[in-house]
Amino acid sequence: MSALAPAAPALHPAASAEPRAASFLTGTLVLSRRSLLHSFRDPESVLMAVLLPVMMMLIFVYVLGGAMSVGDGAPSHGEYLAYVLPAIALTSAGFGASFTAVVVSNDMTTGLIDRLRTMPFPAVTVLLGHTVASLVRNLLATVVVVLVALAVGYRTDAPLLSLLGAFGLIALWILVITVVFATLGMLAGSAEAASGYGFILLFLPYLSSGYAPVETMPGWLRAFAEHQPMTPLIDAARALMDGQAAGADALVSVVWCTGLITIALVVAGYVFPRRTSR
Amino acid sequence: MTAPPPLLEIRGLRKSYGTRPVLDGLDLVLPPGIHALLGPNGAGKTTLIKILSTLLPHDGGTVRVLGLDPRRDRRRLQGLLSLTGQFAAVDGALTCTENLEMIGRLFGLPGSLARTRAAEQLERFELTRARSTRAATLSGGMRRKLDIAAGLLSRPRLVILDEPTTGLDTRSRQVLWEEIRGLAAEGTSVLLTTQYLEEADALAEQVHVLDRGRIVAGGTTQELKALVGGAVVRILDQDGAVLEELATTGTAPDLAARLAEAAHRFPTATASIHRPTLDDVFLHLTEAGPSADPDGAATAPSVAPVRV
Ligand SMILES: Nc1ncnc2c1ncn2[C@@H]1O[C@H](COP(=O)(O)OP(=O)(O)O)[C@@H](O)[C@H]1O
Ligand SMILES: [Mg+2]
Numbered sequence: 362m363s364a365l366a367p368a369a370p371a372l373h374p375a376a377s378a379e380p381r382a383a384s385f386l387t388g389t390l391v392l393s394r395r396s397l398l399h400s401f402r403d404p405e406s407v408l409m410a411v412l413l414p415v416m417m418m419l420i421f422v423y424v425l426g427g428a429m430s431v432g433d434g435a436p437s438h439g440e441y442l443a444y445v446l447p448a449i450a451l452t453s454a455g456f457g458a459s460f461t462a463v464v465v466s467n468d469m470t471t472g473l474i475d476r477l478r479t480m481p482f483p484a485v486t487v488l489l490g491h492t493v494a495s496l497v498r499n500l501l502a503t504v505v506v507v508l509v510a511l512a513v514g515y516r517t518d519a520p521l522l523s524l525l526g527a528f529g530l531i532a533l534w535i536l537v538i539t540v541v542f543a544t545l546g547m548l549a550g551s552a553e554a555a556s557g558y559g560f561i562l563l564f565l566p567y568l569s570s571g572y573a574p575v576e577t578m579p580g581w582l583r584a585f586a587e588h589q590p591m592t593p594l595i596d597a598a599r600a601l602m603d604g605q606a607a608g609a610d611a612l613v614s615v616v617w618c619t620g621l622i623t624i625a626l627v628v629a630g631y632v633f634p635r636r637t638s639r
Numbered sequence: 640m641t642a643p644p645p646l647l648e649i650r651g652l653r654k655s656y657g658t659r660p661v662l663d664g665l666d667l668v669l670p671p672g673i674h675a676l677l678g679p680n681g682a683g684k685t686t687l688i689k690i691l692s693t694l695l696p697h698d699g700g701t702v703r704v705l706g707l708d709p710r711r712d713r714r715r716l717q718g719l720l721s722l723t724g725q726f727a728a729v730d731g732a733l734t735c736t737e738n739l740e741m742i743g744r745l746f747g748l749p750g751s752l753a754r755t756r757a758a759e760q761l762e763r764f765e766l767t768r769a770r771s772t773r774a775a776t777l778s779g780g781m782r783r784k785l786d787i788a789a790g791l792l793s794r795p796r797l798v799i800l801d802e803p804t805t806g807l808d809t810r811s812r813q814v815l816w817e818e819i820r821g822l823a824a825e826g827t828s829v830l831l832t833t834q835y836l837e838e839a840d841a842l843a844e845q846v847h848v849l850d851r852g853r854i855v856a857g858g859t860t861q862e863l864k865a866l867v868g869g870a871v872v873r874i875l876d877q878d879g880a881v882l883e884e885l886a887t888t889g890t891a892p893d894l895a896a897r898l899a900e901a902a903h904r905f906p907t908a909t910a911s912i913h914r915p916t917l918d919d920v921f922l923h924l925t926e927a928g929p930s931a932d933p934d935g936a937a938t939a940p941s942v943a944p945v946r947v
Binding site for chain 2: 382383384387388391392395398399402403471472473475476477478479480481482
């Protein structure tokens, strides 16, 4: 039998150099760009993310607005528009973020994540990239919703600072729901299952003070509505958009958001390193 | 001067999924070069590859890749190897160029260098014309080429390929084989798994056969073939139909004797000599071999000692 150890071949000239590694920041930038390219090369999903909330707003305002009395006076379309606008924004955040569950799940079940994990950079920036893309997509959808609302007659004389506060709360919720959906995407066995789980969360805004005052709901539903995060978030955003103080609602909202995002991050931190494609 | 560490040094490697052992005391030491890991479906090839490439922690035993421990020296090792897994690791929504540049950037290359390297790889794998095509719309063969190009972009010391040509047409397979041979010429080591014996035969200096979580045989392809022993003399009539097959030890005197005997019995026949193929070896080792014994209480009749 022949001798088995061949002479060690010369190392590749460039290979002997000390390996480099991409930093956390580079990873995040490169992978955010990737996720944004994904979003904008899937025009249908962007269209849905923008069109659905706009249609929903118009339907709610013109179909229900005439019958709903949410102020002191008689029912009016304009008053109801102002009333539902925060809820529409948060509902659309849910639509947009549910896309994240699907893309994360896709990433986890294809070979790409395996390659990325064998590379010398923090692989969790993959998730960060999807999160950045989701924020961009959803803020875009929010802006379009507000523009359409202005076009159909929405007006407010709230000071800029209040409006920024309301915008900040909505952005915070987009972040929360994105991270929750990303985690669901990781837990789900497939992209289809991921979007299925997400669907349940999309009902939350309807079971809150978003579309009708909780006082009008049956007792059991009212109890639920008053103790879920959507109600304080929507109440706070609505007050701010009306130029009033948000009070305790803003604080409760921030506590909810912080709690939810912490839970999601802990679960993601546990699951992510253990998931490789099969 | 100290000798460079072996490419792989694995001793007593164990790995279970739940309670089911997949790697069961695996030993393997390999020098730099091209190596093929041969094994049937479910043998544990991918599991081993994942451990070597830092994707999976192992349960027991010691593992050194290029002298580094995949768990403790994870980041350093990651800078030296690349994995091209069983399933294509390209991003379908990105173009070929974007895919390669992304990988380059994530390996820490500055943007301009990532661009140069990406263009180089596209050229090398004949993908330049498809550079602006999204990976999702490439043919299977082209996607796999892109996948492998991405694995070479960082110029790793060790390239790990898990079933690189499964599902490829013959022509694409040939192109890949050429590239893999080229890597060896550059001094890059290659560890590839395959179910195709032909592939191991064509590429690897050494082949190891993995079955049920252990290395059951290893050596050059010639040595593996010798395990099955001998050669077969096939006697054919004028139409090429097989009249008889005569087993021999494969030595010249024995072959001569059998041929003389055949010439006497079939004066008008033609004869041909067949060396065992790796397929014969494979079947011999993984089915008829000791590991096919369901109790695992095996004797190892004809299996040569594993070369480590
Ligand atoms: N993540 C996993 N969980 C449970 N069992 C697994 C997992 N991955 C692989 N297996 C099982 O381990 C065995 C070896 O699998 P694998 O390493 O993929 O083999 P190969 O690549 O040689 O086909 C198979 O029986 C497979 O079903
Ligand atoms: Mg496999």
